[in-house]
Amino acid sequence: MKERDVLLAAMLGLAIGGCSAPPQRAGQATPAPDVAAPAAGKAALNSGEQVYREVCMACHATGIAGAPKFGNRGDWEKLIAEGQAIVTAHGWVGVRAMPPRGGRPDLTQEEFARAVVWMARSAGADWQDPDAAMLHAIHEEAEDRREELEKKEHDDD
Template sequence: MASVATFSAFLSSSVSAYGQSPEDIAARVAPVGKVCIAGEECEVASAAATAGGSGPRSGEEIYGKFCTACHAIGVAGAPKLGDAAAWAPRVAQGMDTLLSHAINGINAMPPRGTCANCSDDEIKVTIEYMVENSK
């Protein structure tokens, strides 16, 4: 039991160390849907509204909430933000390939990274943000 508490404390401090507040984590793991029963009132919210905004999120915002945990330190070979040498061969494959890898997953990266409610356009602007900041 003590090891679970220790691991939990380690995990909390590790995630927070990469810029994710408890609120960011709660938003990231919040349900993306809601069960509605016919005949009862049901609140319907868009993914953007659920995420706390009224429209598409910026690449910087998505990176800060969903990508930084792996791309800040290179977890499992993830190219680090700012590492031009690591990004160059990926950029050379073209945006379509980068986008396909981000949407479908590649190697240790799951589909859509950890942003299950990101639209394809939001994934694209996040890639553009990462590439632009890794030249």
């Protein structure tokens, strides 16, 4: 990946994620639980489209740093074939230039998953918003992915 693309992705991550939360590397533990529910008094969960527009669009509308473009079947074809739980979990943990949770640590796993569904559907997937079973599968895959990344990090040392 070009150095310029990495720099742009980092700047976008800060812009959309805000500067209040400390940066996290892929594979690092996240401070909030994976299957977080909205806190008492907090508004209802955001839809996939809302999360896409507020968080994901900054990178996925243009394909910056290799992000699969919204609505581009070619960009999403292999990801869709991997399956909803895997793609969602890897994005949740952080993958390639994408920071964990798209740089928004306040997102719940369900909101994040809805955004992934929104983007995948735009490219032809028939995925549905996650139910409890899918959220569990995403959680389990995310844990496996974190362990894999930690092992790789230790092997690289």
